[in-house]
Amino acid sequence: MVPNGPVPQNFMEKQARFGKMPLWPVAKSILVEPPMKKILLLISLLAFLPLLIRYQRDHGDTDNNSGLPTAAWVLEGARVDKGGIPSTVGNWPLKLHAPPQSITAPVEALYFGGGLTGGSVLSQKNRPTPAPKEAISLLAWVRIDAGARKGGIIGRVEDNRYGAGGTYLGYDETHLVFGLTPGGPGIGEGRLHIIRSAKPIDKGIWSLVVATYDGKEMRLFVNGELVAESTDARGPINWYRTDSWSIGRFSDENEKVPMIGAIREVEIYDKALSKESIRARFAFQSARAKTVLGDSPPHFVIAPYLQFPDTNSFRVCLETSSPVTATIEYGPEAPFNLKTTSKEAATFHEIPIEGLSPGTMGYYRVVCQGPAGERLETAILPWQTAPKEGVPFSFAIIGDTQGNAPATGKVADIMKELRPNFALHLGDVVNEGHDKRQWVEELFRPSQELFGQVPLFPTMGNHEKNHPNYYKYFALPAPEYRYSYTWGDAEFFVLDSNKPMAKGTLQYTWLDEAMGKSKAKWKFCYHHHPVYSSDNNDFGDTFAGKRSLFGDPKVRPLATLYEKHKVDIVFCGHVHLYERTHPIKNGKLDEVGGVVYVTSGGGGGSLENFTPTPEWFKAANRVDYHTTLVNIRNSTLELRAFDKDGLLFDQYLRTK
Numbered sequence: 001m002v003p004n005g006p007v008p009q010n011f012m013e014k015q016a017r018f019g020k021m022p023l024w025p026v027a028k029s030i031l032v033e034p035p036m037k038k039i040l041l042l043i044s045l046l047a048f049l050p051l052l053i054r055y056q057r058d059h060g061d062t063d064n065n066s067g068l069p070t071a072a073w074v075l076e077g078a079r080v081d082k083g084g085i086p087s088t089v090g091n092w093p094l095k096l097h098a099p100p101q102s103i104t105a106p107v108e109a110l111y112f113g114g115g116l117t118g119g120s121v122l123s124q125k126n127r128p129t130p131a132p133k134e135a136i137s138l139l140a141w142v143r144i145d146a147g148a149r150k151g152g153i154i155g156r157v158e159d160n161r162y163g164a165g166g167t168y169l170g171y172d173e174t175h176l177v178f179g180l181t182p183g184g185p186g187i188g189e190g191r192l193h194i195i196r197s198a199k200p201i202d203k204g205i206w207s208l209v210v211a212t213y214d215g216k217e218m219r220l221f222v223n224g225e226l227v228a229e230s231t232d233a234r235g236p237i238n239w240y241r242t243d244s245w246s247i248g249r250f251s252d253e254n255e256k257v258p259m260i261g262a263i264r265e266v267e268i269y270d271k272a273l274s275k276e277s278i279r280a281r282f283a284f285q286s287a288r289a290k291t292v293l294g295d296s297p298p299h300f301v302i303a304p305y306l307q308f309p310d311t312n313s314f315r316v317c318l319e320t321s322s323p324v325t326a327t328i329e330y331g332p333e334a335p336f337n338l339k340t341t342s343k344e345a346a347t348f349h350e351i352p353i354e355g356l357s358p359g360t361m362g363y364y365r366v367v368c369q370g371p372a373g374e375r376l377e378t379a380i381l382p383w384q385t386a387p388k389e390g391v392p393f394s395f396a397i398i399g400d401t402q403g404n405a406p407a408t409g410k411v412a413d414i415m416k417e418l419r420p421n422f423a424l425h426l427g428d429v430v431n432e433g434h435d436k437r438q439w440v441e442e443l444f445r446p447s448q449e450l451f452g453q454v455p456l457f458p459t460m461g462n463h464e465k466n467h468p469n470y471y472k473y474f475a476l477p478a479p480e481y482r483y484s485y486t487w488g489d490a491e492f493f494v495l496d497s498n499k500p501m502a503k504g505t506l507q508y509t510w511l512d513e514a515m516g517k518s519k520a521k522w523k524f525c526y527h528h529h530p531v532y533s534s535d536n537n538d539f540g541d542t543f544a545g546k547r548s549l550f551g552d553p554k555v556r557p558l559a560t561l562y563e564k565h566k567v568d569i570v571f572c573g574h575v576h577l578y579e580r581t582h583p584i585k586n587g588k589l590d591e592v593g594g595v596v597y598v599t600s601g602g603g604g605g606s607l608e609n610f611t612p613t614p615e616w617f618k619a620a621n622r623v624d625y626h627t628t629l630v631n632i633r634n635s636t637l638e639l640r641a642f643d644k645d646g647l648l649f650d651q652y653l654r655t656k
């Protein structure tokens with residue numbers, strides 16, 4: 001029987017309209033593959049024909065009347081037209097955000113390198129994008145090369161603290177995930193239910209990933225095998241605040257997480273595909289799943305991040321998988337008329353942008369070029385230079401981001417939402433300074449969005465072990481382990497508390513001289529080890545009946561200098577919790593001339609605890625992942641601390 005309506009222009013679409021599961025994907029595979037593969041696939045098809053005919057008889061109509069997707073795309077270089085890809089089913093053009101990298105071996109596909117990648121399917125006039133209510137399936141042939149804090153393959157989703165909606169097929173650092181928001185119209189602020197594959201992602205290997213929902217059960221399949229299921233979500237899908245589909249990245253109102261990997265096919269169905277039809281689909285294309293890492297154009301190992309802005313310059317650092325030349329395009333606003341290009345192709349770049357004025361802000365974009373002309377570009381990101389005196393500003397603090405990318409990602413998200421001018425890291429940026437994987441996956445990747453728009457001023461923890469990675473990844477003034485900088489009315493002094501700090505040492509003398517010369521209204525110091533702390537067992541073992549020293553005796557001598565030079569707050573990490581002291585001078589409470597000590601080591605490392613009874617200096621404490629934010633405006637300082645859910649749990653005001 002011939003369907004009604006005009007004959008489709010697109011032959012693929014025509015095939016799709018006439019096809020039935022699982023004939024349609026088989027036919028499609030044959031049509032879109034290169035000639036040699038077509039022959040191989042045809043041979044496979046002939047071999048499987050008797051089985052297929054029986055399958056069609058038994059199962060052909062089990063899914064819905066047509067067995068066809070609502071929308072489908074085949075992502076390959078030859079299909080890219082005017083920065084987009086037409087759909088093979090439906091009329092849903094996929095607009096690509098940057099020139100895509102096309103790969104041909106071993107599977108023809110589009111490669112996304114972690115820059116401004118992926119594409120969007122946008123609502124057209126009076127024509128919203130597909131939003132099935134009762135049931136849905138999302139299908140993709142995909143190769144994930146690197147995990148992400150919140151990775152997306154295909155989704156139309158909103159996931160914020162104030163509400164959620166829609167659905168997505170994606171992944172996290174290690175596993176595939178399927179998220180879906182149930183709830184009828186009017187419920188509005190739904191909750192995104194997420195199921196996670198039982199097995200980790202086979203990174204660099206092609207997989208057929210399918211997520212289904214029938215109004216009662218969420219299921220996730222990899223290569224035809226059921227890997228996760230849940231009956232927690234029920235009822236129609238809630239599409240609250242979502243209107244466009246994103247492919248090749250996670251994207252909602254305030255998050256854009258680019259993908260590192262490749263996509264070949266993506267399909268949306270308005271029904272839950274059956275296990276049998278998913279298995280049959282995989283059976284005919286399973287050769288792809290055996291292919292290991294093939295073409296890999298350059299991708300971001302560490303996405304571009306801001307370093308050391310002063311009054312007339314800032315730096316952009318980045319790392320890629322293979323050598324590229326990197327150009328920073330920048331200016332007060334896009335389109336940019338200024339640019340700086342790296343001198344040579346390399347995998348790591350530290351590019352200074354100079355000749356700027358104090359207190360200015362603008363935007364930048366990084367464009368990398370590979371040896372074969374491959375292009376990798378980022379979204380547009382903001383930069384700024386340090387202002388002169390009198391300009392209000394704020395900074396956020398994180399510490400001890402060790403071995404817990406999900407928690408670090410949550411804290412980094414909160415920091416980003418607080419919109420600080422810059423951020424401080426109190427050390428233990430990773431658990432093992434020599435382990436590059438930890439730098440990439442546990443520090444930079446979960447903080448990627450934050451570090452791309454908020455410059456980070458770090459200090460050295462004990463876990464970095466003074467490794468060259470610290471000096472490579474952070475662009476700081478020599479000797480880097482100690483330095484100072486000014487921002488508006490404040491000056492910051494940064495020390496390495498793993499090195500000697502007693503009176504007469506290099507750092508002690510440097511600090512005394514540097515603070516002596518400082519004319520700043522506000523003075524802050526930070527180093528990793530705490531001067532005062534009510535931690536239960538780092539400096540004693542209080543639950544075993546051993547008194548604590550209430551801080552690190554190696555850094556305590558610095559208190560003399562802090563008091564002498566009227567430092568306002570000293571920030572430390574090392575202890576994985578939050579504590580603020582009362583103002584202290586000469587080891588006693590001094591509300592007028594005392595120094596406040598804040599331990600803010602809740603960036604991801606396993607949490608610690610406090611002594612069973614509080615010491616006299618404790619003003620506020622909290623065991624949780626968190627960030628601390630400080631606002632400065634003229635003679636007023638306002639400090640607030642927020643937990644990983646963004647809830648305020650401490651506040652402190654200081655005026656002068």
Ligand SMILES: [Fe+2]
Binds near residue numbers: 402461574576
């Ligand atoms: Fe730590």
Ligand SMILES: [Fe+2]
Binds near residue numbers: 461462463528573575
């Ligand atoms: Fe530490």
